[in-house]
Amino acid sequence: MRKSPKKVVVVGSGPVGMEVARQLTERGESVKMVDDINADVEEARTRGFAVEQINLQDDDALKRVGIGGGVDILFALLDNDASNVFLLISARAIAPDLLIVSISGVRDTIVRLYAAGATKVIDPYRISGYKVYEHMNRSLIAETMDRTVFGRVDLDIAEIHIQEDSYIHGKYLDELSLNERYNLIVLGVVDREYGDNLIFATDPRRHKLDGGDILVVIGPEEAFAQFEHDLHAGLDIPGDEDA
Amino acid sequence: MSIPDFVIQTAYELEESEGYQRKKKAVYDLLENPHSRIRPYFDVFMMLMVISSVFVLLFSVKHHLGAWADWFENTVLVFFILEYLGRLWVYDDVHKIVLEEYEKSELINERFRLSKVFRAVMRSKWRYISSPMAIIDLLAIVPSYRALRILRLFLLFRLFKVFRYAQSMQQFGSILREKRVELITLLGFLTFVLLVASSAIYMFESPQAGGHVEGFFESIYWALVTISTVGYGDITPHTIEGRLVTMVLIVSGLGVISFFTSIIVSAFQEKMGEVRDRRVAMLLEKERGYTVVCGFGRVGQVVAEYLARDKLPFVVIECDEEAVQLARREGYLVVQGKAERIGLLRTLGVGRSAGKVLCLTGDDVINVFVTLSARQLDENVEIISRANHHQTLKKLMLAGANHALEPFKIVGLIAGEYVGQPVAFEAIHDIVMGENDITLESIKVPAGSWMDGKTIGELLLEDMRLILFGVITSPDRRSDHVRSHFDLESLRFQFNPGADFVLLGDDMLLVFGHKYSVLHIRQKLKAKRA
Incomplete structure (x- = not known):
């Protein structure tokens, strides 16, 4: 399943920046950490992160770290919303098609960050706060999620791209019964017949899977491996054709 | 058995008697313990009693009330006396003093003398008897024995007893007490000016010199009326010298008044935060199992928002002025201060009625420290702490946190997901946030x-x-x-x-x-x- 590593630039060396850089490195992506000249990056450096300091307001410096040339994704994780917006606008001007993920400090900035050209905005403080709240009031669910999906162990959420030539092409989602067969739970589907958005599996419509559709599935790693294997083997599943 | 032996034995018996300790604790809870449940009811009851007895007294000035008024007065009196004796009793432990003295004398091999013990006991009790509140209590009781008219006036002292039962009044008292150096200086100055001015006016305005001041009492009365800028005008100076004295007195009076006002105002301003904090603590007294949120940074704000949405009781501790203002604007209970201060945590009920403590500051050192402090105060309180770096996780658990969260790890996970699987990212994000x-x-x-x-x-x-x-x-x-x-x-x-x-x-x-x-x-x- 592993594709070639993506080239990622993480701007910002605060706690969020460090965490994102750490996890991406663990996943095997090629990560470059960058922060502003004036920024205090000592903390990150003592923790073993190689942070390059450049002038973020200088377009040439941005180009030098690869924006507009070779970088797949830019993470704008500066602590200051205004700096993030400025960085986003600069980067968008250089590379119109770049994927840019940013964080917002206050809720109101989310709109502005999108306007400045972010592909996706994450609100880390809201996520953190909700997590704390969840631990207080729905501790069982929080514990389960932490031990399964967010933990080191088995359960993964992954997306499966359906190829034209795979055996599930043309099948209906409900006749696959992936949970029985592979121990995989389908969370949602991107059905190109209904647009490019993720539709949760609770949706009442029946979904016919075609090439280009994407399934979002949760399950143990070995189940994924099995499923992937069967997909490529082009194994036909008996008994379901006329369902 | 000699008398000292008997005393020592009794003291030991009391020390061991559970029933005695329980009774004493019950009386303490009723009268003095600021955290007991029954105390507020008792306070209100006594306040009603004070006010109604004074009301009866005022009513009896012009009306004849008959036997029931005497009966009521006596009932009130019995309550007051019982209260006074109760407070005197729980103020200290006589048997402990006896035992201490006895053990001390054993240690240095000296004969145990009852007189010495008696003196120690009296000293300790006297400390209570001579405290302002105890004096007020006594003054509320004593005048009832005498039919003397002037002593009847002292019955109004009962109103001062209200101080005892109303916390805000006590705060007022404590503010004045804190400024006592300034107030005493002012009083000294005032006495000096009053003495000089009244002697001068007594000399210059005597009837022999053509004035209207009859005696020294009148001159003091005049000086006070003038210096306070009240100026009734029933006594006025008529001589040139008297008027000169008056002018000087009026000017110094302005000084005294403004000095006095500024002392009080500044005292209140200094205490404003404390008064507010105490109000917060008082509001919390009524709650059980509320949450103490340490840190009102961006994560703390989100948590507070969710708690407020669910109408769960909570209180915020934050030291940054701006964040405190923000919390106040949102209408949250907030105390300005450092969560590291164990006293602050205790005031906010950690160890008593707080159910959960959240350590959410952006500084891991503080989070660990607060976690440890809270755990020391209460073994059972649920502590959830935030780890800003993954290395802190274990330290927080060691410090006694029930859950240690690494909020940015989840952010990292979600962000990382976006790189490889943008669609799955969407699903995770929605599920994590409970959105959509x-x-x-x-x-x-x-x-x-x-x-x-x-x-x-x-x-x-x-x-x-x-x-x-x-x-x-x-x-x-x-x-x-x-x-x-x-x-x-x-x-x-x-x-x-x-x-x-x-x-x-x-x-x-x-x-x-x-x-x-x-x-x-x-x-x-x-x-x-x-």
């Missing part, structure tokens, strides 16, 4: 309900538009229909159990679904049971 109305919810299977004993397949969850994520069961449940399970702290999570998995009472279903679907199945569970 799709949530992961738990549904408990009540023992004996229609779900109890059914298989998963029989529930027909798909028809309710719910996706089963798994079932949380007791940790020892095994089933052939489960291919992967995960052990939680004390329970077991069975991932994707097959259609033949049998549910038992107290199991918990974890389902993904629209919140209305979840609501629907919960309702159904309730309705069937009723």
Whole structure:
């Protein structure tokens, strides 16, 4: 399943920046950490992160770290919303098609960050706060999620791209019964017949899977491996054709 | 048995007697313990008694009240006396003083002398008797014995007793007490000016010199009326010298007044925060199991927002002025101060009635420290702490946190997901945030309900538009229909159990679904049971 590593630039060396850089490195992506000249990056450096300091307001410096040339994704994780917006606008001007993920400090900035050209905005403080709240009031669910999906162990959420030539092409989602067969739970589907958005599996419509559709599935790693294997083997599943 | 021996023996008996200690504790709770539940009721009762007795006194000035007024007065008096004796009793432990003296004399091999003990006891009790509040209490009792008119006036001292029972009044008193150096300086200055001015006016305005001041008492009265800028004008200077004195007195009076005002104002301003904090603490006294949120940074703000949405009681501790203002604007209970101060945590009820402590500051050092302090104050309080770096996680658990969260790790995970699998990212983000109305919810299977004993397949969850994520069961449940399970702290999570998995009472279903679907199945569970 592993594709070639993506080239990622993480701007910002605060706690969020460090965490994102750490996890991406663990996943095997090629990560470059960058922060502003004036920024205090000592903390990150003592923790073993190689942070390059450049002038973020200088377009040439941005180009030098690869924006507009070779970088797949830019993470704008500066602590200051205004700096993030400025960085986003600069980067968008250089590379119109770049994927840019940013964080917002206050809720109101989310709109502005999108306007400045972010592909996706994450609100880390809201996520953190909700997590704390969840631990207080729905501790069982929080514990389960932490031990399964967010933990080191088995359960993964992954997306499966359906190829034209795979055996599930043309099948209906409900006749696959992936949970029985592979121990995989389908969370949602991107059905190109209904647009490019993720539709949760609770949706009442029946979904016919075609090439280009994407399934979002949760399950143990070995189940994924099995499923992937069967997909490529082009194994036909008996008994379901006329369902 | 000699008298000293008897005293020592009694002291030892009292020290060991549980009943005695219990009784004393009950009286202490009633009269003095600021955290006891019964004390507020007692305070209100006594306040009513004071006010009604003074009211009866005022009414009796012009009306004849008959026997019941005397009867009422006596009842009030009995209460006051009992209260006075009770407070005198719980102020200290006589038997402890006796034992201390006895053990001391044993240690230095000296004869145990009753007179010395008696003096020590008296000293200790005298400390109570001579305290302002005790004097007021006594003054509220004593005048009733005498029919003297001037002593009747002292009955009004009972009103001062109200101080004892009203906390805000006590705060006022403590503010004045704190400024006593300034106030005494002012009083000294005032006395000096009054003495000089009244002597001068007594000399210059005597009837012999053509004035109207008859005696020294009148001159003091005049000086005070003038210096306070009240100026009734019933006594006025008529001589040139007298008027000169008056002018000087008026000018210095302005100084005295402004000095006095500024002392009081500044004292109140200094105390304003404390008064506010105490109000917060008082409001919290009524609650049980509330949450103490340490740190009102961006994470703290979000948590507070969720707590407020669910109408859960909480109090915020934050030292940054701007953040405190923000919390106040939102209408949250907030105390400005450092959460590291163990005294502050204690004031806010950690160790008594606080149910949860959240350490959410952006500084891991502070979070660890606060976690440790809170754990020391209370073994049972639930502590959730934030770790800004993954290395802190273990330290927080060591310090005594029940849960240590690494909030940015989840952010990192979500962000990392975006790099490889942008669609899955969307799903995770929505589930984590509970947005888009799709949530992961738990549904408990009540023992004996229609779900109890059914298989998963029989529930027909798909028809309710719910996706089963798994079932949380007791940790020892095994089933052939489960291919992967995960052990939680004390329970077991069975991932994707097959259609033949049998549910038992107290199991918990974890389902993904629209919140209305979840609501629907919960309702159904309730309705069937009723």
